[in-house]
Amino acid sequence: MDLKLLVKNILKGETKAIARGMSLIENDSEHAPPLLAALHTNTGQAYRLGITGPPGSGKSTLTARLIKLFRETDQKVGVVAVDPTSPFTGGAVLGDRIRMMEFSADSGVFIRSMASRGSLGGLSRKAQDVADVLDSSGKDIIIFETVGVGQTELDIADTADTVVVVLVPESGDAIQTMKAGLMEIADIFVVNKSDREGTDKLKMELEMMLNLRPKDETRWKPPILTTTAHQGIGVEALKEKMDAHREYMEKNGLLELKRKARINSKVRSILQSRLLEDFWTETNKKLFDEKMDLVLNNKLSPYDLVNSLLEKKA
Amino acid sequence: MDLKLLVKNILKGETKAIARGMSLIENDSEHAPPLLAALHTNTGQAYRLGITGPPGSGKSTLTARLIKLFRETDQKVGVVAVDPTSPFTGGAVLGDRIRMMEFSADSGVFIRSMASRGSLGGLSRKAQDVADVLDSSGKDIIIFETVGVGQTELDIADTADTVVVVLVPESGDAIQTMKAGLMEIADIFVVNKSDREGTDKLKMELEMMLNLRPKDETRWKPPILTTTAHQGIGVEALKEKMDAHREYMEKNGLLELKRKARINSKVRSILQSRLLEDFWTETNKKLFDEKMDLVLNNKLSPYDLVNSLLEKKA
Numbered sequence: 314m315d316l317k318l319l320v321k322n323i324l325k326g327e328t329k330a331i332a333r334g335m336s337l338i339e340n341d342s343e344h345a346p347p348l349l350a351a352l353h354t355n356t357g358q359a360y361r362l363g364i365t366g367p368p369g370s371g372k373s374t375l376t377a378r379l380i381k382l383f384r385e386t387d388q389k390v391g392v393v394a395v396d397p398t399s400p401f402t403g404g405a406v407l408g409d410r411i412r413m414m415e416f417s418a419d420s421g422v423f424i425r426s427m428a429s430r431g432s433l434g435g436l437s438r439k440a441q442d443v444a445d446v447l448d449s450s451g452k453d454i455i456i457f458e459t460v461g462v463g464q465t466e467l468d469i470a471d472t473a474d475t476v477v478v479v480l481v482p483e484s485g486d487a488i489q490t491m492k493a494g495l496m497e498i499a500d501i502f503v504v505n506k507s508d509r510e511g512t513d514k515l516k517m518e519l520e521m522m523l524n525l526r527p528k529d530e531t532r533w534k535p536p537i538l539t540t541t542a543h544q545g546i547g548v549e550a551l552k553e554k555m556d557a558h559r560e561y562m563e564k565n566g567l568l569e570l571k572r573k574a575r576i577n578s579k580v581r582s583i584l585q586s587r588l589l590e591d592f593w594t595e596t597n598k599k600l601f602d603e604k605m606d607l608v609l610n611n612k613l614s615p616y617d618l619v620n621s622l623l624e625k626k627a
Numbered sequence: 628m629d630l631k632l633l634v635k636n637i638l639k640g641e642t643k644a645i646a647r648g649m650s651l652i653e654n655d656s657e658h659a660p661p662l663l664a665a666l667h668t669n670t671g672q673a674y675r676l677g678i679t680g681p682p683g684s685g686k687s688t689l690t691a692r693l694i695k696l697f698r699e700t701d702q703k704v705g706v707v708a709v710d711p712t713s714p715f716t717g718g719a720v721l722g723d724r725i726r727m728m729e730f731s732a733d734s735g736v737f738i739r740s741m742a743s744r745g746s747l748g749g750l751s752r753k754a755q756d757v758a759d760v761l762d763s764s765g766k767d768i769i770i771f772e773t774v775g776v777g778q779t780e781l782d783i784a785d786t787a788d789t790v791v792v793v794l795v796p797e798s799g800d801a802i803q804t805m806k807a808g809l810m811e812i813a814d815i816f817v818v819n820k821s822d823r824e825g826t827d828k829l830k831m832e833l834e835m836m837l838n839l840r841p842k843d844e845t846r847w848k849p850p851i852l853t854t855t856a857h858q859g860i861g862v863e864a865l866k867e868k869m870d871a872h873r874e875y876m877e878k879n880g881l882l883e884l885k886r887k888a889r890i891n892s893k894v895r896s897i898l899q900s901r902l903l904e905d906f907w908t909e910t911n912k913k914l915f916d917e918k919m920d921l922v923l924n925n926k927l928s929p930y931d932l933v934n935s936l937l938e939k940k941a
Contacts, residue, residue: 346930353928367681483797576922580915580929587933588902601894608890614667615894616660619901 363473391447482511677787705761
């Protein structure tokens, strides 16, 4: 594999090269770390948006509408869609193809879906690595689109600079929204499918929730917007609020802080994988299997097993 | 701290000792590993149930009803409720107190809520460690109650022997259910709040989905039940199906397999923490901070930083 050429072509924004780089990451290729190392100096340029909400809230439609708006001002867009669909159902791949079609002729848009369940683990890091490929390829905007209820593997609040939480009138009581932890991560609330009954009630409940927060004039107060994404209604207003939040983040030095935290956790995640890799020598694997039998028969505790493995190593 | 006494009292099933042991785990106390090591030989007795579903589907009410049924046959019950509510809102603690009241006079029931968001990480392992305390304390049934849409931090399918997925008529199209990955983890489906409109439609959709699976007579086919938990309707039928699934698991040696997989991943998780702990010496912390500046300024990649740290160590 010609890594130098691949790096060069990714930096040029070539679609094929970008896709190839992402596949290396997704497949845990040995070429992925050197690739990402080479691309690193060119990252940090793209603005990272998060779009999250329960299944069926219309995130994909909203994302497609936003892409069109960004393209009107010639901004290049990359999408990382984290889909909890299992690989067995093939949902992610299928969804990808359908969504790609609309923008297939536009080299300024790149969409990648990643399946959550059944992944070999480390999805969160992979999604961020994939985003780094997009970042270094010259995309101006990266959109993370992810199903968010409760804590998902990809922590969108840490990953994105601006988080849009999408709800629908049927999302149920705002109390439940708060319970699901969406309340604290939202920079902007969107009530989508707002032509349906219950929109005003949900808006009011969200408003009440937000008013429960301690008063702080300097802090960003998440606006609550309504959209009907499949008709494009309200999407421009949403983009304006996104821009306003970006400005707020930049002015207050928060973008830089987010980037630092992101890189910090990335380094720690790489370190963790490497420590484990280095640990699993053939000797340790063999020892592990032997002692594991004792643990399963309740003769040795998991903690004692680990202790004995680590002593052996020293 | 008198660890021996604590172990003795937990094994006797004393409520105060159980709570104390759990707090050690939740607070990452240095006493937690030796405690769990000492309790290990007494684990593996309890049957582990998972109750999962979207927020607002009535999981807590259903759990309370099931506890009552188990108590009728004098089975001791422990509940680990994994709640994605943030610690800031205090939801978990409050919910705990409210739920505890009903069973507060019954020493055969122990309920513990754990908050997901804002935890210091490792929630999944902590939830399982807390369950091990309950297991060793002589509980016959352990119920994991968790908000499940998409991949949550606690992987209920790996944690529980029988997984009950609770939906409500408003849960939306079954397609969305499948997308959320609930389809593959359910051993039993429950349509709760079945007095509401849409119950039959949801049941039919679930049935259709299940029929899409490859035919396999030997494999468990998840039944679809209806309940109205707040009135107690359908809960006995649910318990019967739970018993049937348990019997199926036992007969086919699947319980033992699940336990093995659980212990295996536990050992690996402990190993990972220990490797990291051992790595973060004062020297490495200092080196990390120094080189991190280079990474933030795009002069060094995260991968190169890790490489240099690991070489330094050797």
